[in-house]
Amino acid sequence: MKNIAGPLQEKPKTREYFIILKIGILLMGFLDFWRKLKKHPSALLGGAVLLIYIMVAVFAPVIAPYGLDHSQLSLRLKPPVWEGGSWEYPLGTDQIGRDLLTRIIYGTRVSLLVGILTVLISTFIGTTLGAIAGYYRGLFDIAISRLADLLLSFPFLIFTVGAMAMLGPGFWNLILALTFKSWVEFYRLVRGEVLREKTREYVEAAQAAGQKDPVIIIFEILPNIIHSITVLGTLRIGYMIIMEASLSYLGLGIPPEIPAWGSMINSGRNHMFNAYWISTLPGLALVLLVLSINLFGEGLRDILDPRLKIE
Template sequence: MTIKNGIVPTDYYNLLYKKPNLITNILSILGKFKKHPTAFVGMLIIIAYILMAIFAPFISPYNIKYSDLSERLMPPVWNGGTWSHPLGTDQIGRDLLTQIIYGSRISIMIGFLTVLISALIGTILGAIAGYYKGTIDTILSRFADFLLSFPFLIFAVGVMAVLGPGFWNLILALTFKSWVEFFRLVRGEVLEEKNKEYVEAAQALGRSSSAIIISEILPNIFQSIFVLSTLRIGYMIIMEASLSYLGLGVPPDIPTWGSLINSGRNYIFDAYWISTLPGIALVILVLSINLFGEGLRDILDPRLKVEGSE
């Protein structure tokens, strides 16, 4: 870049691009939620679930290992049960409310960790592929296309069958394919951003490619990454519940919503609450996440369309 009209490259760069102020952006986003009441309600429900998971030992009525066979299959309070077990008990006398509260920990933790790791991997690989292109872009893109050719659940079942049940094995199985959505998003965004003037100005100042990617491009596409992350959390929670339902999630001694639903399937007509109530808790959380994500998408980037690839 050459000096023109008395403006040196540094001044030209500063005129072209001013980095977003994080605090100002957060306050602006919160203010815009007034126009999206469903997204705001979804956010409040998500916060309530997170607080429930964090403070589970303090708010659950019983210890996680508590069971009493003399109280097995007690109905919820609205079906003639007692307030000592407001949501009833399961087939071995465990308090269902306690199991649902503790089960939220696994679902929320796996959903957040899986998306966090997937976003990190997909962002790094997508930024490299989009900025440098060439052979590395071809290899990564073809590998991503290969992974997308498999249905997500079937792929995860196959990986878990090899690795075996376990918390980190479950995260690994989900992450192994879920990074692809972030890779494709970031690669496309970087391809678009790298040709803009502020990037050319940074290159003219002699900044390294890694510095341009990290300091210049990524802050401008972070909104898209954040929106996609929010929408994918709900999907990962459903995947965790599906694998736990099939007995391929975490070990059976750890309560999860999927395993609770599975444990009550043989009692669906006699004790519907064992499967139904954990399922309702799962639906409410995932629906709230999707409402929040959709509202966030409209606020941050109305053009962003997240299409399922499975």
């Protein structure tokens, strides 16, 4: 009985040790990443600013001083505090009396959601197609590569404007229009990386061991190229945010009833000389967010991409 009960009692302990070991490895990886990140002050600053934006987006209903339906025509074009306004509306009001600070806070949520969702969907599509095309080659590789070349021949903004003109304004229509072309960058990156990695010794060893192709792609190749995908995805978030703002400025992106920085900039262009804050302040928020993402992404590239590390 002792010989039977002994192994049964050791299994839970082994499982607990394995979980603790995994947590320790993750913690060591995080500490190593933090140590390297501290060597890049610009990336650290960009990450801190980006974290503030994310917190503002998450807690927008708590932080915003007013609701989205708050509007008083008697308070239209009220100046910000540094122009003689009151702290009741610290950033002033727009042309129909809406609090500008509230709309900028909620606009943060829209910009980050569009940027992150678009990049996540594009990463999944591009990585899947690129891994299959790079590993198997053949007709599938030729067909998808020619489609990617065709999409790249169109300027991104013009292509997306045409797509939104057909789909109509809307949050999910905007995500669809942006994703329809943005997966190409991830496809080209992953395809090239898989073509290079599939000739490495560890892939040949996995094939000799009898592992199936999907297992080799997912568990052998992808972990070795995930760093490049992460860097590209981080940098593309900022670009997608700019594209969303551009389309909203043209009236083809987010509907007017939803606060978006691009539409806010457009709504204040007729008041640049008597109420510059309506367009300027959302524009500054947009510039600061994209700049912080790019700084953080540049730091990630130096840290995560072994080919670009500076000794």
